[in-house]
Amino acid sequence: MNADQALYELLDDYFSGKLTAEDAEAVENKLKSDPDFNAKAKQHKAMRDAMKFYNSRVELKHMLDSAHLEVEETKPVVLQPAVVSGWKKYWPMTAVAASIAMVSILGTLWMTQSLETKQTAIYKELRRNVDQIKHSQKMLMKDIAQSMDKGKQPVPGKYAGSGFLISSNGYVATSYHVVKEADSVFIENEKFGRQKVTIVLRDPANDIAVLKLMNDSIAYTTRALPYAIAKDEANLGEHVFTLGFPREDIVFGEGSISASTGYSQNPNSYQVSVPVNPGNSGGPLFNESGDLVGIISGIQTETLGAAFAIKSTVIMDAISKASLDTLARPFVLPKYSTLKNSSRIQQVKRWKDYVFVVQVYKN
């Protein structure tokens, strides 16, 4: 047995506490005094500890392994096979992703569709409005057709509107839409009776038409018109009056200029608060001093008290562009109003002689 071996025997005994107190003290003293011995002792202790540690771990592992067996025995849930790879592993995620994608796509489609329908609804609404305006404008021509169908004899006009003399020698202004589908047109009022007219000016853009009396003799007997055509635009709030034939008899209406533009900001017409009905189309719109400021053209449905009238300035433009007058029948525009200071009653009495019901016949 060599010295080194004896040394380790001693250390083993020392660490496991088998030495007597004296010997242990001797070893401790040597540990303090001999660094070489000390280093060896430390290394040996580390070795011993590592081995002890290893042993305890091995034992622990055995214990845990046996505990694990219990776990496996009592495992309540059958778990799916471990490490699924590739498609199998990702398909639930894929399915979720796909369903989310589907939902969002369908959702988007649905949303946009609903938006679209909303917009088309607005659009339709708009169109319906326009339709209604058209409709209402047609209605303003008064549906004589119905009564015609019922009565058969005598055959009245298909549509009816109003009109008024714009030139003393037999020119009558009305709305274009009143006469647009006409085969023949007659005008009628108390003073002149029933007269046949021809259409000499069609202006669909401005909704203006000018009719010419066929009967020359009547045309020449007319005196100068009691009203002039206003050359300036009427002011907001100005009092205005109309005469028209929404029924068989002439009807007076009054109101004021409520806006200087017409339907959807049409600058060619006024909005007026005059009560008008189907049949008023083409009727004159006078102001307080007896000047003609416009022609009644239509109303806006769904809005209360909103009627529209073509501005007199537009009428003047249309007429002057059209070069209507002939040598035989010069177009004489009324120059001034002779009813400026007359009472309303007097004015209306004079005006109504120059306002006609326009009857339109159409096959």
Place this chain on the structure above:
Amino acid sequence: MNVYYFDELIVSEIKKKNEVALRELYKSHYPMIVNLIRSNNGTEEEAKDIYQEAVIAFYEKVQQPDFILTCKIKTYLYAVCRRLWLKQLAVKKRYHGNIQETETFLGIEEEMVTIEDNEQRFIRMRESLESLGEPCRGILEDFYMHDLSMEAIRDKFGYTNADNAKNQKYKCLQRLKKLFFATYKEDLP
């Protein structure tokens, strides 16, 4: 009542090296770890290894005289397992960043160093013993681990006298020391 009441109970039993308590502890938290590992590219086998390592680390920690329970055992085990698994994933290059990194476990960093050191020590010793071969391994294990006397070892391994056995043991120890310290550098206290 302390919120850690049951945990404290378990700890006090484990301090006494109560095997039943350790078994119960082991069984009660295993499903959680299996779930963690399996849902992060691991197998049940790997979960078992990781979990056992964590439980062992906990057990050894509890054995320390100054041990105080600072969080729930469940939390501790989860944190350790998580870290161990992350490390293993990094080694295997299978990590895809699935484990939530938002959770923070106080003091787990130092803990991990100790755990890894111990694991290292354990593995080195195992490898050293394995390369040592028989009968050296048997002699050393019996003497140092199972605390058998030299007489018993002599009889077991068939040596004619105790001195021969001691001689053999000395040679084996030197070889083991060489093997062990060649690969494992321990900071000597």
